Amino acid sequence: MPDETPTMTPEEADSYRDRFLARLAQTVPGRKEIVVARASGCTLWTSDGRRYLDMTSGIGVANVGHCHPRVVAAIQRQAERYAHVNVYGRFAVPEQVELVERLVSAAGPAFETAYLTSSGAESTECALKLARKYTGRPKFVAMARAYHGRTLGALSVSWRDEWRAPFAPLLEEVAFVPFDDLAAAAEAIDERTAAVIVEPIQGEGGIRIPSDGYLPGLRRLCDESGAMLIFDEVQGGMGRSGRWFAHQHWDVTPDIITMAKAVGGGLPLGAVLSRAEVFATFVDPPLSHLTTMGGNPVACAAGIAAFDVIVEEGLLEHATAMGEYLRAELGKVQADLPGLLVDVRGRGLWCAIELSVDANPVAKLLEARGVLVGSVLNNAGTIRVMPPLVITREEIDEFVAVVRAILTDLG
Ligand SMILES: Cc1ncc(COP(=O)(O)O)c(C=O)c1O
Incomplete structure (x- = not known):
C-alpha cells in the first residue's frame, strides 16, 4: 500500500492552485481541486493524501496502469543511456526499430x-499530408462528431462549428457526413478525395460503435474511388477495446492508422502506420515531413515496455472480460434507473454511460466521491469510462457502487 501521508501542507497546495491558474494558459475555466501527488495502477493520490479511483487513464494514456514497474524501469534505463541525440531520420535508433516492429506486428x-x-x-x-501527397488529391471526407485533434489540419477534419469557426479558414475541401451512414459517405467520396478519415469507434462522439457493414463499406467506397482510408486509433488503440486496434473487431484494413x-506508456509518443511504398512519398523530395521530438528514445523505451506488458499480462483478454463485467454490472443499475441511465455501451474497457441529463455535473459528483470519470467533447449525456486495462473486479465493483449511489440520489 503506498504511503498516503500528505506530500505538502494545505497552504502549499493552495499556492500551487493559484499559481497554476496564473501561469498555465487555461482552456477550461475554474479553479482546480486536485493537486496530484502520485499515481499507481488505477489509483491516484492527491497532495493531501486523498485517494481517487482513476476511470479515465489520463484520457486513454495509462492503459497498463500508472507507474507500471516495468515501464518505470525502462524509462530509467533509457534516460541513463541517452534521451535525445538527433532529429528523427539521421541515426538508426534501436528503440524506434523495436517499437515499430511491435506496432506493425499488432496491426x-x-x-x-x-x-x-x-x-x-x-x-x-x-x-493528412501523407494521403494528399500519395494521391495528389485535395479533398477529405470526415465524420460528424469526429475528433482528430486541435491543430489547424486536425481541426479541419474535426467536427463542431463552435470550435472550428473562430479559426477559419481551415483546410478548404472537407466534407462532413454522418457517422455510420454509408449512403452519405458514397455521396461525398469522389475522384478528388485523398482520404476518408474515421475513428472506427468514435471516442469524443460518445463511444459510438458503427454497424457491422459500415467500415468494410467505407473500404469498398475508397477502393472504388481511389481514396485512402485513414483509421484514427489514437483513443481506441493499444488494447483499449480488447483488441490491439478497435477496427480489428471487423474484417477491414485501412491504408493508414x-x-x-497509450502508445508511449505514459510519455508523449505517436505513430502513423502504412505501407513502405506510401511513405516513400516523403523522401520525394527529401524532408517532405519532419519532427524533432517524434520517436523520442525514452518515450519509445516506455512504449516497448508497455507493449510487452499488454502481451505478457494478457491485457487484451483481461480488458475484454472486465469490459463485459463492467457493462453487465452497469446494466443492473440501468434496469433500476432506466429514465436516468438510458444506455450502456462499449467494447473492452472503453465504455459509455449515457444519461438523460448533462454528464458534466454527474462527473463532478463522482469526483467528490473519489471516482474520476470523463465526459466527451461531442455528446452531452455521455460519461466516458476508460480505466487502466489492469483494473480488477473489486475496483469495478467499487466504481459501480458509487455510480449507483449517485444516480439513485439523482433519480
Ligand atoms: C480519436 C482522437 N484523435 C486524435 C486526438 C488528438 O490527440 P492529442 O490530444 O494527443 O493531440 C484525440 C484526443 O483525444 C483523439 O481522441
Missing part, C-alpha cells in the same frame, strides 16, 4: 512502416 501484414510523432494531433497532420496516447 497486421498490410502494415510495414511507421512514422513516429509526439501526439495524436501530430499523427493526424502526418496522415494513426495512434498516440
Whole structure:
C-alpha cells in the first residue's frame, strides 16, 4: 500500500492552485481541486493524501496502469543511456526499430512502416499530408462528431462549428457526413478525395460503435474511388477495446492508422502506420515531413515496455472480460434507473454511460466521491469510462457502487 501521508501542507497546495491558474494558459475555466501527488495502477493520490479511483487513464494514456514497474524501469534505463541525440531520420535508433516492429506486428501484414510523432494531433497532420501527397488529391471526407485533434489540419477534419469557426479558414475541401451512414459517405467520396478519415469507434462522439457493414463499406467506397482510408486509433488503440486496434473487431484494413496516447506508456509518443511504398512519398523530395521530438528514445523505451506488458499480462483478454463485467454490472443499475441511465455501451474497457441529463455535473459528483470519470467533447449525456486495462473486479465493483449511489440520489 503506498504511503498516503500528505506530500505538502494545505497552504502549499493552495499556492500551487493559484499559481497554476496564473501561469498555465487555461482552456477550461475554474479553479482546480486536485493537486496530484502520485499515481499507481488505477489509483491516484492527491497532495493531501486523498485517494481517487482513476476511470479515465489520463484520457486513454495509462492503459497498463500508472507507474507500471516495468515501464518505470525502462524509462530509467533509457534516460541513463541517452534521451535525445538527433532529429528523427539521421541515426538508426534501436528503440524506434523495436517499437515499430511491435506496432506493425499488432496491426497486421498490410502494415510495414511507421512514422513516429509526439501526439495524436501530430499523427493526424502526418496522415493528412501523407494521403494528399500519395494521391495528389485535395479533398477529405470526415465524420460528424469526429475528433482528430486541435491543430489547424486536425481541426479541419474535426467536427463542431463552435470550435472550428473562430479559426477559419481551415483546410478548404472537407466534407462532413454522418457517422455510420454509408449512403452519405458514397455521396461525398469522389475522384478528388485523398482520404476518408474515421475513428472506427468514435471516442469524443460518445463511444459510438458503427454497424457491422459500415467500415468494410467505407473500404469498398475508397477502393472504388481511389481514396485512402485513414483509421484514427489514437483513443481506441493499444488494447483499449480488447483488441490491439478497435477496427480489428471487423474484417477491414485501412491504408493508414494513426495512434498516440497509450502508445508511449505514459510519455508523449505517436505513430502513423502504412505501407513502405506510401511513405516513400516523403523522401520525394527529401524532408517532405519532419519532427524533432517524434520517436523520442525514452518515450519509445516506455512504449516497448508497455507493449510487452499488454502481451505478457494478457491485457487484451483481461480488458475484454472486465469490459463485459463492467457493462453487465452497469446494466443492473440501468434496469433500476432506466429514465436516468438510458444506455450502456462499449467494447473492452472503453465504455459509455449515457444519461438523460448533462454528464458534466454527474462527473463532478463522482469526483467528490473519489471516482474520476470523463465526459466527451461531442455528446452531452455521455460519461466516458476508460480505466487502466489492469483494473480488477473489486475496483469495478467499487466504481459501480458509487455510480449507483449517485444516480439513485439523482433519480
Ligand atoms: C480519436 C482522437 N484523435 C486524435 C486526438 C488528438 O490527440 P492529442 O490530444 O494527443 O493531440 C484525440 C484526443 O483525444 C483523439 O481522441
